Amino acid sequence: MKKNMTKRLLAALLAAAMALSLAACGGGNDAANSGGETGENGEAASTALTEEEYQQAVEDLSTEMSEIQSNASAVATDPEAAKEALEAMKTSLNDFIAITPPEAYADAHEKLQSGCQSLIEFIDTVAAMTEETDQTKLSELTTQMGEQLEAAMTDMAEGASLLQSASAS
DSSP states (O other): OHHHHHHHHHHHHHHHHHHHHHHHHHHSSOSSOOOOSSOTTOOOOOOOOOHHHHHHHHHHHHHHHHHHHHHGGGGTTOHHHHHHHHHHHHHHHHHHHTOOOOGGGHHHHHHHHHHHHHHHHHHHHHHHHHHOOOHHHHHHHHHHHHHHHHHHHHHHHHHHHHHHHHHHO
16 A cells, blocks of 8 residues: 555656646746735735746746656655655645736736646646545546646646747747
8 A cells, every 4th residue: 555655646746747847848938936016815825927037937937846756756755854845846736826926927827826736736636646545536636637637737738939939929
């Protein structure tokens, strides 16, 4: 059972890191900063980043995800280390979501935010799977994971394309 949990955590870690890395590579400078506009809780928007700062934030997120992916093999036999890596990934994604992009990147950022949120949901679903023993629920969670990862990859790719368009303008 412990071996299966480790395999699931590692698979999730690699899948999430690869999804983000692929999207980041496709867009050049697109996945690192998400908007910090007025949130659902009514908080005031933060100051928008400059285009250069936003591009740097995208590069930073891509670098962090690549480092997590590179270190994934080291956590293959350690479920706690895998959980820590997944939590680190969630932190990086949430930090990106909180960024306010420059106006030129607003549409791209919105898609990237959605992709980041889908990856966070994916990671949470993987964590839920490690606790589950009911085969029916495991099957449902597996389906849910697939949908979340597909949504993340689609949104990240669309965000990357929009970012590329915005940076070419």
